[in-house]
Amino acid sequence: MSDQIEGGCRCGRVRYRVALAELPRVYACHCRDCQTWTGSAFSVQFLVAEDQLEVSGEPALFELTAPEGDRTSRQRGCPVCFTRVYNTNTRRPGLAGVRAGTLDRSDELAIVAHIWTSRKLDGIEIPAGVPAWEEGAPPEAFAAAVRGS
Numbered sequence: 095m096s097d098q099i100e101g102g103c104r105c106g107r108v109r110y111r112v113a114l115a116e117l118p119r120v121y122a123c124h125c126r127d128c129q130t131w132t133g134s135a136f137s138v139q140f141l142v143a144e145d146q147l148e149v150s151g152e153p154a155l156f157e158l159t160a161p162e163g164d165r166t167s168r169q170r171g172c173p174v175c176f177t178r179v180y181n182t183n184t185r186r187p188g189l190a191g192v193r194a195g196t197l198d199r200s201d202e203l204a205i206v207a208h209i210w211t212s213r214k215l216d217g218i219e220i221p222a223g224v225p226a227w228e229e230g231a232p233p234e235a236f237a238a239a240v241r242g243s
């Protein structure tokens with residue numbers, strides 16, 4: 095079963111399966127929000143159609159509307175161990191952003207793009223040739239980087 099794309103929280107209550115044939119290509123976001131959300135230097139995530147994500151374990155929901163009021167982020171995490179697992183956003187309907195470190199096979203992932211490098215911590219070097227943007231990426235260029243074509 096090692097070729098399944100599955101993951102879950104630290105305690106095992108929330109589990110998910112992704113209907114993809116291969117491990118997703120993941121990106122890092124170094125923005126301030128991601129640093130706060132993760133308590134780390136950057137988030138590592140991938141986008142997948144919401145209907146390709148099958149979740150069990152009744153994740154807790156936290157909603158956060160941007161101060162501008164134009165978008166709402168819906169974060170899902172484990173109500174027991176507090177691992178944040180995925181989110182949706184009204185700005186990108188139908189897509190889920192999954193925290194890639196929750197994948198069972200996270201050790202096989204490669205980061206193929208970096209955004210918000212203007213917030214990157216000293217001591218983190220982005221390898222030459224990996225696409226990176228100082229802030230958010232233009233959607234088409236970003237999609238191409240993550241798609242790998």
Ligand SMILES: [Zn+2]
Nearest residue numbers: 103105172175
């Ligand atoms: Zn948990």
Ligand SMILES: [Zn+2]
Nearest residue numbers: 123124125128
């Ligand atoms: Zn971010």
